[in-house]
Amino acid sequence: MKSSVINKAQSLRIITVKVNGMELKDFYHRALHKVQSSLSVKGFRKGRAPEDLVVKEVGEKTLEAEALDILLSDTYFLALKEHDLRPIAHPEIDLKVVPQTGFSQIKNEDEAVVVYEAKVSVMPEVSVKNIDRIKAKRVPATAPTEDEINKVIDHLRRQKALFKEVERPAQLSDWVDIGYEGSIDHVKKDQLANKNHPLILGENSLIPGFEAEVVGLNKGESKTFTITFPTDYHAQDVAGKKAEFTVIIHEVKEVVLPEFDATFTKDFGYDEPTKMTEAITKNLAQEKIEEAEQQLQSEVLGQLEKQLVADIPEAMYDEENRRMLTDLQQKVESQGLKWADYLTSVKHSEEQILKDLRPQAEKNVRLGLALGAIVKENKLPIKDEKKLAYEALDWLVKKATGESK
16 A cells, blocks of 8 residues: 645645555455455355355445545555655545456556545644744632622622512613514514513613613503614624514513511521621632633733634634534523523524534634643643643733743
8 A cells, every 4th residue: 555645725635545456345345245254145154154255245346436535544544654744534535447347357566556635634743833922911800899889789789679560661770571572674574573572661671772762651552663773782683783573561560679678687697787798708809810810811812812723624713613613502401491492592503502602612613722732832731631631721810920930
């Protein structure tokens, strides 16, 4: 067997393999013995039929096809080993030369040969240039403010809120159940319609300006108004466009919040408000420390990505893209939702979700390769291979901030 490799862009390799006639004949006999061992022929025990009867029973062409399968599998992996290639996907095999004469009749090396090309994407060569240029400054986390603490308390109070029926127009802080439908250029849009949508007025969970139009309406009343979507709205098909909405209020309830006193805090395991406030403050402080660390890591990773040198094959991006989609599907289904129902609710196809996930998938691949290169180039002692990226990032952050000196 002889093989050669041509390097193409995006870490694509074209491997050309040539198998001579006598090797091909050996593969034919391997195929014959493989079929013979599992074949039952009348008058003989299983696997004991003579070779000529096996050939007659299954046919010469079937044995030659089996021989080619064995040949392709064995010689492909030998070629990978010879040229030290690490494939990341299945190869695309293109048979260039296949002998027309019977494989069993081959008498010398040059009488019949098999030549094929295997196109395969391999693990790219990766390096990180100018790693010393990656610099960052650790900024101490700020202490929780009184407003931040009160927001947490208010959120917990809302969890224990009572909802009181009222006979008055809706106002800010009320709970309402509304129905609405919207149109753009006089064409109704399904994604702008909902028969029952509960919300707290003033929390701005809908399009800016929408909730202000609901304030002042009584139960059963409806209203038509026009709103322009923000230019940076997440749904690009309506971003920046003017829409006409008709809304109706089904229910109006006043939200009655409990007092922040000992009776309230005991439901959360605290004897008195001061102890609960202290716990909230401590938790917020820890969150701020973690957020500051994440921001620092993000800054370092952003610089690292610019220093990466690698010719990355599309197959690596595709695989990560699919992995992210699978993770999302499993997360959705773990919450008791059907994947098909989720796609309907977000009004997206799998293809659209894959497209949306693609930029992050490409970033994940680039950063993963870069962090792996850092470990290799700096001979970092990794204790746990599963945590390679975390340990490499920790080392890089300390280096970037000067803490490793």
